[in-house]
Amino acid sequence: MALITTDMKLSEVILQHYVLMPVIRRFGIHLGFGEKTILKICQENNLDADLMVSILNLYVHPTYTPDLTLSAQQLVATVSYLKQTNALIHESQLPNVERHLQALMHYSFAKNKALGLINNFFTEIKTELQQRIEKDNDERFPSILAFAASASPVIHETHQEPSLREQQESLDEKIFDLRSLLMKYLTGEADENLCYAVFFALYTLENDIRQYNNVCQSLLTPAVKAMIKQHNAQK
Amino acid sequence: MLKNKHIIVLSTHPLEGRGLQSFLCDEYHPEKVVVHASPQTINDTENSQCDLFFVSADLFVLFYDFFLLRKNKVIIFGTTLWNDSQSVMLSFLNIMTNEESLKAQIDELLSNTFHHENSDGLTSRELEVLTLVAQGLLNKEIADALNISLHTVISHRKNIAAKLGIKTVAGFTMYAAMNGLIAVNG
Numbered sequence: 001m002a003l004i005t006t007d008m009k010l011s012e013v014i015l016q017h018y019v020l021m022p023v024i025r026r027f028g029i030h031l032g033f034g035e036k037t038i039l040k041i042c043q044e045n046n047l048d049a050d051l052m053v054s055i056l057n058l059y060v061h062p063t064y065t066p067d068l069t070l071s072a073q074q075l076v077a078t079v080s081y082l083k084q085t086n087a088l089i090h091e092s093q094l095p096n097v098e099r100h101l102q103a104l105m106h107y108s109f110a111k112n113k114a115l116g117l118i119n120n121f122f123t124e125i126k127t128e129l130q131q132r133i134e135k136d137n138d139e140r141f142p143s144i145l146a147f148a149a150s151a152s153p154v155i156h157e158t159h160q161e162p163s164l165r166e167q168q169e170s171l172d173e174k175i176f177d178l179r180s181l182l183m184k185y186l187t188g189e190a191d192e193n194l195c196y197a198v199f200f201a202l203y204t205l206e207n208d209i210r211q212y213n214n215v216c217q218s219l220l221t222p223a224v225k226a227m228i229k230q231h232n233a234q235k
Numbered sequence: 236m237l238k239n240k241h242i243i244v245l246s247t248h249p250l251e252g253r254g255l256q257s258f259l260c261d262e263y264h265p266e267k268v269v270v271h272a273s274p275q276t277i278n279d280t281e282n283s284q285c286d287l288f289f290v291s292a293d294l295f296v297l298f299y300d301f302f303l304l305r306k307n308k309v310i311i312f313g314t315t316l317w318n319d320s321q322s323v324m325l326s327f328l329n330i331m332t333n334e335e336s337l338k339a340q341i342d343e344l345l346s347n348t349f350h351h352e353n354s355d356g357l358t359s360r361e362l363e364v365l366t367l368v369a370q371g372l373l374n375k376e377i378a379d380a381l382n383i384s385l386h387t388v389i390s391h392r393k394n395i396a397a398k399l400g401i402k403t404v405a406g407f408t409m410y411a412a413m414n415g416l417i418a419v420n421g
Contacts, residue, residue: 117413121405124405125405173406177405178406184399185399185413
């Protein structure tokens with residue numbers, strides 16, 4: 001699969017990789033973009049085209065390593081993108097899984113008590129995810145933004161990253177396990193349509209968390225580390 | 236341990252075969268034990284129903300290909316320890332001994348090599364490990380509880396993860412709860 005480049009038409013890229021629809025939404029690009037190239041759309045929306053194609057490529061190419069060292073401005077834009085991702089997870093994706101799961105519980109729990117376990121497992125994942133989002137939004141991102149703005153060493157990102165990463169990795173693995181359990185080991189009666197709906201809603205959530213981690217690991221963390229290194233060298 | 240099991244004893248010596256058959260019937264009460272002098276006389280039904288083969292070392296060597304395919308269900312018996320059995324992880328029963336020792340050896344062989352797999356292919360040992368993981372025990376605690384090495388626990392956990400396609404402790408716990416291996420609170 002060829003890498004996505006700024007001179008490609010966004011419509012063609014999306015038609016080929018429909019999973020990118022939520023990504024462009026997080027950049028604030030609205031539907032109706034016609035036949036314009038990614039570069040043109042980015043210029044019109046005051047977005048960084050290089051950053052955008054890096055994130056698009058990270059999303060569709062699992063082994064892609066971005067050839068981009070973020071500038072301070074790009075760092076701010078990346079944080080903004082991640083905050084949008086968190087907002088969508090919180091406002092749309094988690095409620096979406098919950099809605100389907102509640103319907104499944106409502107129709108099938110009386111006949112299949114194992115669904116209670118699925119529900120409990122999801123509640124556990126949801127709590128962990130919400131805590132992670134809260135921590136990112138309240139502590140991690142403000143400190144990165146403050147650093148990018150003033151170059152003052154107010155963060156200890158190098159120390160924070162491993163533990164955060166471990167937590168995030170375990171989250172998408174937990175959702176993967178929940179999907180596996182639902183697909184392979186849930187026996188007995190349960191509304192199949194709703195099971196499929198829960199499965200797909202979980203898949204979308206898992207994928208977005210994985211991509212979120214990718215952007216952090218491949219773009220954000222190296223940029224923050226580089227800034228800290230530069231700051232220390234200047235001292 | 237052998238209740239409801241079908242066993243085939245293979246020996247070129249009729250008395251040896253009958254003796255082992257009689258011992259297994261008296262001590263373990265299996266569903267059925269038949270004696271054959273060669274794998275060639277085993278019919279298709281017996282072959283497909285057989286849960287465990289006791290085969291004399293000479294027949295094992297003679298029909299190596301037949302038994303190698305069924306090595307997880309084979310216990311070789313003889314009068315001396317067959318050296319190769321260690322290198323290829325085969326089960327060996329020394330029959331040149333008293334009844335008490337014979338029983339102890341068979342007990343151990345059955346618990347070590349005659350795996351009771353659940354429907355997802357987990358052996359009884361893996362189910363034990365899984366249950367302890369789901370109960371929140373750490374690898375070291377599991378090793379102590381089952382009297383096995385830490386390395387073995389890790390190896391079991393890798394096998395469980397590969398067989399079930401589950402990676403996290405939360406996932407193992409959930410599987411254990413769904414399969415009645417642990418009690419569910421609330």
